Amino acid sequence: MRVEVVAIGTELLLGQIHDTNSAWIGEQLALVGLDSFFQTKVGDNRARMVEVLSDALDRSDAVICCGGLGPTQDDLTRTAIAEVMGVPLRPDEEMEERIISMFSGRSRRMPANNLRQAELPEGARFIDEQPGTAPGLVCPLMWPRSGSGDGAATEKVIYAVPGVPWEMKEMMLGTVLPDLQARAGIDAVIRSRTLRTWGESESGLAELLAERIEELDRVGNPTIAFLASGMEGLKVRMTAKCPTAEEADSLLDEEEERLRARLGALVFGVDDDTMESVVLEMLRSRGLTLASAESLTGGMVGSRLCDVPGASDVYLGGVIGYAPEVKQRLLGVPEGPVVTEQAALAMAHGARVATGADVAVSTTGVAGPDSSEGRPPGTVCLAVALGDPERGGVSESVEVRLPGRRQQVREFSVITVLGLLRRNLLEWSG
């Protein structure tokens, strides 16, 4: 079964907004084993939307429209779909009431044109999930339309979901993907799980798993794939296809066990885990607090940690010692060169003392574009300090040479130092 994605919005064509929805939808379709060979972007123009939808229906069995479901005159997705179906748009009273109550619930005045969102092409139904005011649509139709005559008509379907990512995702996962699988007669359940790794290159992982990859190539189920994701680490995605969810999940359980046996501590998390969330959870479970001392990252370590809701019960804060004098004043770093492991260690210890945290991480180095202290861009010194040195505390520092430009060097520094902290937490009895 072929599925196409059509992203709608003139601002997408003009490059004022980046279409990240199509990529996410494409990934989800691949995961459930549906082919998706084309993705199209078209502006807020009824005639061209009809043209694109018709072309898509000619070559595919299902079309997912993303965007153009808002209340304004520019939002033409409902109108275009009705035209392609050859049916009228009808206001749906139940939905009108639901939208009205949404606004009154938030005690906000409802602009009259919001009721346009309650219009439904004849023969279509609304998607149950409705996280925002915009309802999504499931629109079955016979294609080609009788009269247009080329070949026998078959039942196809157009889905319409909002362009707002979290609204789109809730509708995709709740209704669109299951409905597509049912239509495709996929009774097999496809489940996927991603192991998040850090510390080995893609080729390094491939070597470690070479034997198992060969076996899986023969067996064919589950499958595994690598995905390098910058400061998110290197992902190993396992996908299993089975008659039932239980069987798929247990197949993934077995495979995860096999891969973990080979990858060991390289695996820092699963699926939506991030190095930040994992490290924070390790510290939380050990009752430890964390501080940071940052030079070249300039606050990015702290900022990433604070992206995680609930970080405040572990992460106390820290010092951004961008200038050498600040490293000395607030972190007690001795005068002298600062792109050294000694300086990194002094920064970490200083952050512990200054904040009273149990554990601290530090970053210092050359982000570029220029060299510094005679060290080339990408030269980075990182350190962790766990506990009081006088009471069995330990510390470790490393010097690494990170690839890429200024921003990338800083990003890799963040996950590298948090990875260093993680490894020490695994080893440290504390």
Added chain:
Amino acid sequence: MRVEVVAIGTELLLGQIHDTNSAWIGEQLALVGLDSFFQTKVGDNRARMVEVLSDALDRSDAVICCGGLGPTQDDLTRTAIAEVMGVPLRPDEEMEERIISMFSGRSRRMPANNLRQAELPEGARFIDEQPGTAPGLVCPLMWPRSGSGDGAATEKVIYAVPGVPWEMKEMMLGTVLPDLQARAGIDAVIRSRTLRTWGESESGLAELLAERIEELDRVGNPTIAFLASGMEGLKVRMTAKCPTAEEADSLLDEEEERLRARLGALVFGVDDDTMESVVLEMLRSRGLTLASAESLTGGMVGSRLCDVPGASDVYLGGVIGYAPEVKQRLLGVPEGPVVTEQAALAMAHGARVATGADVAVSTTGVAGPDSSEGRPPGTVCLAVALGDPERGGVSESVEVRLPGRRQQVREFSVITVLGLLRRNLLEWSG
């Protein structure tokens, strides 16, 4: 003249890579006044590439293919274009030598299949710019092809550029856009300039400029457009179309003067200026140093400042006071509630004293998802401290209610506090 963009690569459909090229190309086309109504993504599949290219040629005059020009068997753009043109692919000796010398120049062994990149569809030419090993293509053709019969053939053109963004951009600006303008008979030069603003909503700006917008609607040249860009502020883009670059630039100069007269201090920069780069430059020119004290932003202010190369001669660093105790220990904030303007002021003063900087900014508030100190998510207190209070220094604090979720609240806090600093620097004699 209609131009379409076709992004090529299975990894784009699978969502493993985000296609940012199409959006950039779409923006450039709009800037030079060329219509771009459709953008398509297709995988590394010859037949489907031919199908997409044919559809694009049916409805448009020019097609820009992005990607699929590499040396591997997956790179099928050259082959697909030759098939659409109905001509053979021929190796080009000159290009073969150039590619060979590129590798020897970098003293790298050249994989034999790199020579596939030297193949050229008969009747096509290479793009002069060649920043990487992959050459770009200009492929004029008559469409529809004789024999396919529907209607008289007209000359159309397919361009092929690499998927690597900086290679693509150099070829687009150097060859593709000028060639398109020539074909479109656009002898007019189109120039654009963006005023970066902060402090007014889109509707607020529209009110301030209402009179001028009406005039421009009548005159039609230059045109202006608004673009809300989150923590990048609100952009006002002016576009002028004139016989010569000089005339276009002077028209933009006049318009910028008019808009600035109405927008005043709301305009913080032009084109690639960011609030960070502007504030750093204002401080640099005044010989002042900067420090930060961050709570809910957790280091994002510092990190954004350090994104700017050369930040180190102005930004000294600061304190991330995420936990109340750290605010007290390192910033001298008195005990008590910390989501207050008083706490924000104390943090800013504390950062000045701790780092020895001339100027400091601070952020404290509730990022969410949960409330804190009985204040709802989005409640944010910000402050700036300029100079020593005892020597004519000044300080200012504000409490704002920022929209959105955790991440967005933190991002808006960053530009809001830097905007507050900018306004104070404009007024402060120092």
